[in-house]
Amino acid sequence: MSENYQKWIENNRDFLIEISDKIWEFAETGFQEFKSSKLLADTLEDYDFKVFRGVAEMPTAFYATYGNGKPVIAILGEYDALPGLSQVAEPIRNPIIQDAPGHGCGHNLLGVGSLGAVIAVKQALDDGIANGTIRYYGCPAEEIFNAKGYMVKHGLFEDVDISLTWHPSFLNMINLMSTLAMNSVVFRFHGQTAHAAADPQNGRSALDAVELMDIGANYLREHIIPDARLHYVITNGGKAPNIVPDEAEVWYFVRAPERHQVDHLYERLIKIGKGAELMTETQMEIDFLSASYNTKFNSVVQEVVYLNLKKVGPPNFKSKEKQFAKELSKTLSENSIEGYLRFVPSEYMDLAKAVLSQPLNKIIVPPIGEGAVEPGSTDVADVSWVTPLAEFNTACEVIGSPGHSWQNVATGGMEIGHKGMLAAARVLALSALDFMRNPDLVEKAWRQFEKDHQDKKYSFPFPKDQKPLFNKLKEVNYMLE
Ligand SMILES: [Zn+2]
Incomplete structure (x- = not known):
């Protein structure tokens, strides 16, 4: 028995x-x-x-x-x-x-x-x-x-x-x-649409903000620890060249060997996003999708x-x-x-x-x-x-x-x-x-x-009141691994 x-x-x-x-x-x-x-x-x-x-x-x-x-x-x-x-x-x-x-x-x-x-x-x-x-x-x-x-x-x-x-x-x-510890985050920019040829002066391009953010992130790359990883895809870049995009978004992974390194790098990335927002007179919105240790x-x-x-x-x-x-x-x-x-x-x-x-x-x-x-x-x-x-x-x-x-x-x-x-x-x-x-x-x-x-305690890696964004996650169908 x-x-x-x-x-x-x-x-x-x-x-x-x-x-x-x-x-x-x-x-x-x-x-x-x-x-x-x-x-x-x-x-x-x-x-x-x-x-x-x-x-x-x-x-x-x-x-x-x-x-x-x-x-x-x-x-x-x-x-x-x-x-x-x-x-x-x-x-x-x-x-x-x-x-x-x-x-x-x-x-x-x-x-x-x-x-x-x-x-x-x-x-x-x-x-x-x-x-x-x-x-x-x-x-x-x-x-x-x-x-x-x-x-x-x-x-x-x-x-x-x-x-x-x-x-x-x-x-x-x-x-x-x-x-690797990681964050998975979508940055969405809201601008002002306009005819790209007839009245570009009235447009505020959300795509410009995305591109400027990516440029900033690529310069940041020079000044991060070698084991960190920063990767992105543009998930919305606008609809047609003759329409100033009033909405655009870019999806980032930030990864590093330790959680605190990801937190630090992520803070710097947000600053870059804010810089892009300021340069283009758009508004940035953040969808925090996931994070892990x-x-x-x-x-x-x-x-x-x-x-x-x-x-x-x-x-x-x-x-x-x-x-x-x-x-x-x-x-x-x-x-x-x-x-x-x-x-x-x-x-x-x-x-x-x-x-x-x-x-x-x-x-x-x-x-x-x-x-x-x-x-x-x-x-x-x-x-x-x-x-x-x-x-x-x-x-x-x-x-x-x-x-x-x-x-x-x-x-x-x-x-x-x-x-x-x-x-x-x-x-x-x-x-x-x-x-x-x-x-x-x-x-x-x-x-x-x-x-x-002994010197490191676990703390939930998401923003405190974050809910699982089921719909967004299904839509982007991203891989954590
Ligand atoms: Zn698996």
Whole structure:
């Protein structure tokens, strides 16, 4: 009886795969995940979890809790898809529906791997071999918004002792690299329209303001820290050359390795916007879309997860999957792995090249990347600032497959993704149980957390009374990563 939980994932393999495939088919983008979040929440309710839906001001956010008392272990799940990536589970480009969304970041697997883990832990609690509370956090819209930051703001992590998460990848590894803190903001200028030839003197061009702001930002670039990133697109530049644009807007990302660096850079960018406003006699309006922290992983939690990753081992891919991977590899660019090698220390270079030359990852990659910053952003970061947290990857994709690609949609809907997901569920469940059965480990993780955060405290990175701008976010369909 005592190790029933170990078998739960294996015995419910088909059940978990079925849920993952349904979410893969729903392929709902950020804040539209009504069917996906309902399916996950309903399943947890069927397993006697107490479910809280529509939490933290977001209709598709929820959390589900089971058990009593300490420790409280949180496992994070995501389930949003990406626009335009619809694809059948085949190794050649073939959309199910042209231009429809698809799970190009594997969040169907992410959501269900975490679901399998919390139900397995529930079985262990029922068997009386561990004590505490297991929680599933249904985190929507990861691609477009910092939903987890809103969940933190609403106090949903206040009593959490340890947080665990994972992400589909083409490698089996513990994730050591930090990510960039960021702001995503739209600057909209309002001017005065006029006939551009007949009476230009009466026009006040909003597009001029956008262009002058961008010029200012490009000069600013010379005087920022080298690791910061500033990128923009003009999302509205007016309608026709003979009409002075009375409205124009530009959308910026500001990113840097630390949150305070983003705050500082953002203040300078606002000054530039105000300068453009003054120069053009227009009015500036700001839509603050999203903001997140840099991740700060906890080394104690990482160690527990890494040991379990080794215990579970890599997904066991069979010849059918290998054949699929080989076919899919042919669609990738020859340079697709080069970018990854720059994070590899020289002593691991030969191993890295050997691993990356295969179509599928068959080993647990040693922990590398400590101290490096991955040039992207995620809202997992905000949770890592309020609880000890670790994240790992399992191989659910073909080596070299780019993030947010149709290739990832293809593998996420067949055995390669399924096997990676089930391995992740096991690692999460074993890690959660390690903390439940060893209170000392929880304490040790918190001591490390205090040390990592002693001079820096989390504060919600959005303007204080900011509401999630659902409509604006859907319209721009931007990527946080
Ligand atoms: Zn993702």
